[in-house]
């Protein structure tokens with residue numbers, strides 16, 4: 022989005038350049054505000070013409086446009102923006118991307134007219150479509166339409182609704198909700214979270230209200246707001262099959278099998294560290310659901326590609342990685358472990374290089390798509406995962422420090438893709454030159 026940025030280098034246009042640049046910037050977040058700002062910019066730019074011609078300008082935008090001696094085509098375009106701006110100011114209608122972009126294009130024509138007729142170094146330019154830029158992050162994963170390839174990682178984003186005032190949930194690729202089990206779980210006792218250099222250790226222990234409460238109370242509230250990916254865990258192969266069956270309902274976009282939780286004794290990781298068990302769990306889920314099955318891999322293994330291949334062969338539609346790395350902290354004053362569970366899962370910035378390495382290894386070993394995660398805190402972190410071979414990414418621990426971080430990452434990723442001359446995020450996937 023940089024049609025108007027050339028104005029920054031032309032101080033003679035400062036009376037209207039900021040309004041133009043702001044109008045274009047706000048296009049991303051609000052079409053109505055964009056249309057209002059275009060009206061302000063047209064007013065200021067028209068007055069600039071009057072000043073250049075030593076004429077007295079009217080305060081009325083209609084008269085300003087009428088008496089500015091513009092050709093009919095351009096003055097019609099400006100009247101379009103004037104009317105649209107008035108409607109936006111009086112909240113008479115909601116503007117679409119096409120209408121807001123039309124207003125920006127018309128403003129652009131006025132700016133070019135000024136530059137051509139009054140500027141010193143006129144350079145012909147064409148308007149770059151913003152609507153195309155807006156779709157640059159749109160993609161598809163296992164039949165799910167994603168507005169952006171950015172998910173919120175399980176256990177770090179509640180059921181999504183807790184973040185509604187910080188994040189436009191529909192702009193996320195989806196939310197991997199907190200792990201659901203057959204029966205409610207109260208989680209581990211004692212201290213469950215501790216901060217570490219560039220990350221955190223947790224041992225929540227899969228606290229959740231159980232599948233019944235999820236289906237009857239929570240899902241109806243959240244299902245129309247986002248792609249709901251349900252993260253599930255069990256203590257037996259049958260548990261995974263039963264959960265998959267119960268969750269094969271409207272409003273669930275996909276199921277993510279948590280076979281990698283290092284913080285509970287009776288499930289999760291015992292399946293994620295053994296190829297045969299991982300394959301059995303995958304088959305059990307696949308047999309019982311029509312939804313895409315995502316298998317979440319553990320980094321706590323020697324060769325992650327073996328497990329990845331085993332679950333691909335068992336029918337997994339997608340892989341997500343990595344879950345947390347098993348860690349431990351000891352209090353040197355009490356000589357006891359900090360966490361109630363003794364060990365916990367390490368997440369956050371510290372684990373990013375491990376995660377990127379594993380995504381790259383797995384991308385080279387399987388054909389199914391990958392959702393990459395582990396320590397992503399910025400668009401450049403996310404870009405590394407796409408380059409390594411991830412088709413989408415998930416943000417976890419960073420949500421605790423900055424609840425709106427997913428939106429910032431989406432915005433900055435768009436800018437990055439455009440700076441690389443790419444038209445869609447898919448063009449970045451697996452492009453690492455290694």
Ligand SMILES: Cc1cc2nc3c(=O)[nH]c(=O)nc-3n(C[C@H](O)[C@H](O)[C@H](O)COP(=O)(O)O)c2cc1C
Nearest residue numbers: 174175176200223279343344368369395396417418
């Ligand atoms: C407090 C906390 C709770 C988590 N709970 C779950 C969970 O219920 N299920 C799961 O599959 N992963 C869980 N995770 C792992 C994250 O989804 C993610 O895989 C991991 O933290 C790495 O990403 P990050 O470094 O961006 O946080 C949890 C992580 C944290 C920090």
